[in-house]
Amino acid sequence: MLSVSPVFFYLFAGLAIACSLLVVFKKNPVSSAFSLVLVFFAFAGIYALLDAHLIAAIQILVYAGAVMVLFVFVIMLLNADAPSLDIARTSAALKVAILAGCLAMLAFFVVAFKRMSPPAPLGPYxxxxxxxxxxxxxxxxxxxxxxxxxxxxxxxxxxxxxxxxxxxxxxxxxxxxxxxxxxx
Amino acid sequence: MENLVTIRPELLGLATVELEALSPHFAVLGGAVLALVLSVVRWLQPKWSVFLVSVATALLGATLSFPGLSGAALAVFNGMMVVDPYSSFFNLIFLLSALITLLISFRYLDSEKLQHPEYYVLVLFSALGMMLMASARELVVLFIALETMSLSVYSLVSFRRADRRANEAAMKYFILGGAASAIMLYGVALVYGATGTTHIQAILERLASRGAGESVLFSVGAWLIVAGFLFKVASVPFHMWMPDVYEGAPVPITGFMTTGLKAAAFAAFVRVFLSLGYGKGLSEAVETNLHHILWVCAVMTMVVGNVIALTQTNLKRILAYSSIAHTGYLMVGLIAAPRGTEGYSSLLVYLAAYAAMNLGAFIVLTLLAGKGDAGLNLHDLSGISKKNPVLAFSMAVFLFSMAGVPPTAGFVAKYLLFYSAVQAGEVPLVIIAVLCSAISVYYYLRVLVYMYMRDPIAGATSARVPVWSVMALASMVIVTLQVGLLPSPLVEMARKAVAGL
Known part of the structure; x- marks a missing residue:
């Protein structure tokens, strides 16, 4: 099982990142919501790879099931189709600032977690x-x-x-x- | 390998002594639920019944908290919560500010034509969240308590639904607050990953015994938790939400937020701060780096709060920026506490004094506020002293206290706080703090100049002051002056409270 998991990990992680970006950049709120469902499924896959089957099941039942149904209901009831943050219309300075912020955070976490040895479980569990x-x-x-x-x-x-x-x-x-x- | 013990029925019961210790919490929870039930009993006039039950609950909770002030620390629920003098001290601050908020809200809600029952229930729920925050000794409990408090307050901020500013403020607060909670929760997860526990005491023990404090995981987690708290106490650079929220919220709720919410955030902050090993020399990331980060934040908070307050003309915004400035002074105390002889007690004295004078100021503001919270500009205060000498005098006392002029509570609190910081060797920080509080005198006195040295504006009538508000106002004036003249009972109480930390 350990031999397959890297491939599946990158598959699920890639899916999660791609869909998260879609959540942000899609103009139609309903498509955003459905991209979010895919993100939750990808997370569930990662949890299952980590042997956390219960969390994986809860992730699908609660988030992909209950929470998302509510999201979609709210979107449809409010008829919210006007894009709130239209990325094409934001000023260039704001775009650069957002990009720089994202990259800085990414760099911070990459550097931080590269330096880290995998933690040994310290508790009784x-x-x-x-x-x-x-x-x-x-x-x-x-x-x-x-x-x-x-x-x-x-x-x-x-x-x-x-x-x-x-x-x-x-x-x-x-x-x-x-x-x-x-x-x- | 020893077997895991997962079923422990002995944890499910509560001994009599534990029930007694938890009685303030049960009282407030029970009162909130009773008030909720009463709010749908139409023939009992919910407006009155819920108000009276809420007031009685806050009073009862405060009374039940008194014995805890001198009692021993008692850990309950497997050490997840602790009832000690520290939590009782804070319970008193929370419940008394909730009580005053309730008392001054009744007429305010009537004149603003807002609905009553849910408002009182939400005030009680947020007070319960605050009490749990001060008692929590486990990060998961702490987080749930924080959210209980925050969710109730988000809704209270949006109570003036018809007002555009109130909606904007509530939305801003909700989204930013949610983001801050998420950041803090991520930090909690990382700290759990680094230490294998979420118990505050156990984190400290593992840091000491296994050197987990040196791991990057722990440092990042600790910083994220601290960032979450800095948002809750509205320290620069996480202060942007505060002036708008303070302006948009109903006036009594603004008063409740400046006192209860701030005290709750600091109460939990101190406990978590201790658990991260600050002042114990366990981890360089916390000891030096975090110290420097907080140092810069404290200086920025004091400077930004005081300087921007100079330019404001709306009383609510002046008090909002002054509240940011006071957060800065409190952070000076937080940074210095482990190395001074007074420890965190000067912080507690400051929070109590600040609660008294700020609640007082907001009682006056509530009484002066016109329809839709109009009439709170400096200009509207012109000549208040001639029409309403009592209000003007009380406001003057509170403003002098905030500026730190003797013989008021503000002076004593500031003196103790800065004195302990000097002892801890933070001299540059104290110099900046004193200079900043000199700046603050300008905008506090400007309010006085308007009240006492301008002619009354024509057409304004003096408001009728209800007896509840007069009682609340008088008690706050007395507390402010009493702590200013005879601070030792409060200081003793605070010393006892921090002794067991």
Whole structure:
């Protein structure tokens, strides 16, 4: 398996980068959204290569499935077809600045990670230990409900706050501003 | 190889003592949920019931936080959270600023014709996020807490939906805040990769024992986390969002952001900063390079904040830039803290004093604000002292305090902060800070000149001041002067709070 993975890695990585660029440069938001789906699939492939099958499955189910469906719904409901950042109409100086910024960041990460030896796993969750305890999926689900129960529960608080926040923003659209305050 | 223990039922229960320690958090969460339920019970007048429940929740939470000030540190949930004097100190700042914000919001929401219940619920949720940030000892919990706070505040900023500036501000804040959160999360992932843990204490231990601090992975991760925090505290060069957001948000929320949000960001910043090994000499990337980066950021923050504030004519924007400048002073304290004898306590005193005087100033602003937050230009303040001597006097106290004139809280806080920085050998930094705060006197006093030495503009009527606001205002004036005259109780509290860090 290790002998094939470099080829597949470059395949998936290339696909991810190419599609990410399409997300940014496509003028039609729907095509951008569908390019993003491909990016998520490519990521799922990379996760699967890393033996993280659960994350790969979640990536496809949650991101490519649920999140993207919402994106497409929103785009269609808002009928957002006007390109917000038209790359052809931006000034030359801005183009150069964007390009320079991207290259600088790329150079920074290349230099930073070239100098780095691959990190040895320091925590208790080494590949062998996880394998012995019954595999990734079992370990993750058990940890989520014992050791990491606090972040798990707090996530539901976060989601509740997010729902209230979204409803508070959306509700005022339904009524005339002002009438809501008196009724409530 | 030892077997992994993944099922640990003992982590799922909470002992009585742990429940007691967590009571402020449970109170605020319970209060927020109760308020949410009440907001759909029509026959109970949600406007009033939710307001009263929220106010009671904030009061209850603050009361329950008091015992924690002198208690011992107690780690809960497998060390992911800790309840110690440090977190209790911050809980008090958060809940009291939430309380004041709630008290002054009622009339504001009425006059702006905004809906009430969700506003109060969101204030409580953001306060809960802040409390969790100050208690978090694990980076994942910290991140979730940060997002709970931020999401609520994004929505609060956009509350004046009909106003174009409010929409622009909320959009800007949301997108930039989201990007900053992503950067911070990436940093957390890299630090996890370098050290194999997200527990703040364990990161420090692994840095010390295995030399992980020298790895490039760790340095990049640490810098990205710090960059995320610099955005949250609005330090230059990550300050661009702040003036617009402060101007677009409802006035009481602007006050809440300058006090609660800033204190929460600094509370978490200090904990993470310690975990990255700053001041421990473990990693050169953090010890020297990060020190220099923060040094430059602190100087730029102070200079940019103060100089741009000179040119502003809108009170909200003046206070926004002054808030950036105060972030700069706080960063001076942050840089110097590990090497001074006072440690982080001067930072805590400064945050508490700043919260009092800034909340006070925003109470006055809320009372002066006209429809659509108009009437907050310097010109509109002309001759306020003749029509409304109480408001003018209180504003004068708060402005003197921000400028750092004795006998106010601002003077004591600045003195302690700069003194500890001098002790730490940061003399050039302190000289710049003092010069910058001399600049700041100009724009604070300019407001006073308008209030006291100009003739009132014709046509303006003096606003009716509700009793809630008078109480809030009076308490802030008292706190500001009291800390200025007798600072030792607060300083003692802060010393106790940082003792266990």
């Amino acid at each position: 080494t590949a062998e230990a996880v394998e012995a305890a019954g595999g990734n999926t079992r370990v993750i689900s058990q940890l989520m409900f014992s050791e990491y129960v606090l972040p798990f529960e707090l996530t539901s608080v976060l989601l509740l706050a997010a729902i209230v926040a979204v409803v508070a923003i959306a509700m005022r659209n339904a009524k005339k501003p002002g009438s809501a305050g008196k009724e409530a």
